[in-house]
Amino acid sequence: MxxxxxxxxxxxxxxxxxxxxxGWASGNTERAVTGPPPGSAAWRADGVLGRALPDPARATPEQVRRFFAGLNSTQQQELLERHPSVVGNLDGAPLELRYRANSLALRASHDPRYRSLAAPGRQILAFDPxxxxxxxxxxxxxxxxxxxxxxxxxxxxxxxxxxxxxxxxxxxxxxxxxxxxxxxxxxxxxxxxxxxxxxxxxxxxxxxxxxxxxxxxxxxxxxxxxxxxxxxxxxxxxxxxxxxxxxxxxxxxxxxxxxxxxxxxxxxxxxxxxxxxxxxxxxxxxxxxxxxxxxxxxxxxxxxxxxxxxxxxxxxxxxxxxxxxxxxxxxxxxxxxxxxxxxxxxx
The missing domain is CATH 3.40.50.1820 (Alpha/Beta hydrolase fold, catalytic domain)
Incomplete structure (x- = not known):
């Protein structure tokens, strides 16, 4: 007792x-951001390589790694430029590719919160706005x-x-x-x-x-x-x-x-x-x-x-x-x- x-x-x-x-009101709670990166629908629909791209919602990081390992540098760069928000947040993708993708996504953003993150030399491994x-x-x-x-x-x-x-x-x-x-x-x-x-x-x-x-x-x-x-x-x-x-x-x-x-x-x-x-x-x-x-x-x-x-x-x-x-x-x-x-x- x-x-x-x-x-x-x-x-x-x-x-x-x-x-x-x-306060205790449920209205003060945050809604968790979950699921695949922004832009995943366009990524899934892209046939630029003539084959399906790994589904960001289902592919494991190891499957993602193997996919990128099978691409040449030109193919990797093309995916980066077409889908920077996906590549930059895709666990298992090459580190260097993610840095470049997130730099591109940050430079394209007009949100003042991200201005300092876009500074040259910063190694941004993930960026989800x-x-x-x-x-x-x-x-x-x-x-x-x-x-x-x-x-x-x-x-x-x-x-x-x-x-x-x-x-x-x-x-x-x-x-x-x-x-x-x-x-x-x-x-x-x-x-x-x-x-x-x-x-x-x-x-x-x-x-x-x-x-x-x-x-x-x-x-x-x-x-x-x-x-x-x-x-x-x-x-x-x-x-x-x-x-x-x-x-x-x-x-x-x-x-x-x-x-x-x-x-x-x-x-x-x-x-x-x-x-x-x-x-x-x-x-x-x-x-x-x-x-x-x-x-x-x-x-x-x-x-x-x-x-x-x-x-x-x-x-x-x-x-x-x-x-x-x-x-x-x-x-x-x-x-x-x-x-x-x-x-x-x-x-």
Missing amino acids: RRYARTMAALALATAVVTGTA RGRGQVAEVFGDLRSARHVSVVVPGSDIDAGTFDRRSDVYGTPAGMARSLYAATGGDGAVVAWAGYTTPVGLGLDAATGTLAEAGAERLTRFTAGLAADGLPAPVVFCHSYGSVVCGLAASRLGATDLVVLGSPGMRADDVAGLRTGARVWVAKDDTDWIDDVPHVEVFGLGHGADPADPGFGALPVPAEDAEGHTGYFAPGTDSLRAFAGIAEGVSR
């Missing part, structure tokens, strides 16, 4: 946190990388906030850029904002609906990296991004999962993630996430605290980090530890 009372009290507190910040916009950017040479990391952000991230100037280390680009600078230079880091994130602390942030859709997209993205022959990644999961990673954990093929500022991973413990990856956790004493009740009742909340010793994750020092978005700040003990994990020296 006492345990039930504690659970109900925690649920009431969780509800108060959610409703007090962003639908909804609030989704982006993935590579720091370093992904093709020759000895180790690869993927950063999965949490709430309030989209094309417009991907690399904002304020709260830099709370953005995927800022986190990835900082991690890349802290490593030895023989790896690459991908800032992956490839899912629809919650806005604020409303119903979306308290439930797993957007995380479930994000987990599917993250799984396919990492399968595309594997199909391209890249090293198995270390995946860094911040805040609500750790919910995404928890739901995707068994399918990611990652060597390590690093969660920071996590509200929970929708699992009771590391064993519940059903992953062969090593699981690490960081949470500093000033992070407000510690005030979020770690419960899951009727779909509300994300379960056990990964920073609890009973969860079984390996601890990452975070004494120098400040707040919810200070983990990747230069000079912090957490960033030094992250760099070691990314480079494999902590395994």
Whole structure:
């Protein structure tokens, strides 16, 4: 009875946190962007090669890789120019082709949110303008990388906030850029904002609906990296991004999962993630996430605290980090530890 009372009290507190910040009305929820890339219908109907093109909705990344491997450079370039939005977002397509396709799509866009992303030299691995916009950017040479990391952000991230100037280390680009600078230079880091994130602390942030859709997209993205022959990644999961990673954990093929500022991973413990990856956790004493009740009742909340010793994750020092978005700040003990994990020296 006492345990039930504690659970109900925690649920009431969780509800108060959610409703007090962003409201409880379903009208405030986000609709997840899912399915194949924009322009897929035209791609499917295109007979330019005299044969069917792989269906973006059904072809696996490995099937996509084999398809492009059978094309010459002229054929690849023709598909890029005719369907940049598909080629640029097609997991399994050659990296270099995707960079060029997304550069073309960004230059053709008139949305001011994307102006900085179109700057020369940026390696945009995914660009989907639908909804609030989704982006993935590579720091370093992904093709020759000895180790690869993927950063999965949490709430309030989209094309417009991907690399904002304020709260830099709370953005995927800022986190990835900082991690890349802290490593030895023989790896690459991908800032992956490839899912629809919650806005604020409303119903979306308290439930797993957007995380479930994000987990599917993250799984396919990492399968595309594997199909391209890249090293198995270390995946860094911040805040609500750790919910995404928890739901995707068994399918990611990652060597390590690093969660920071996590509200929970929708699992009771590391064993519940059903992953062969090593699981690490960081949470500093000033992070407000510690005030979020770690419960899951009727779909509300994300379960056990990964920073609890009973969860079984390996601890990452975070004494120098400040707040919810200070983990990747230069000079912090957490960033030094992250760099070691990314480079494999902590395994």
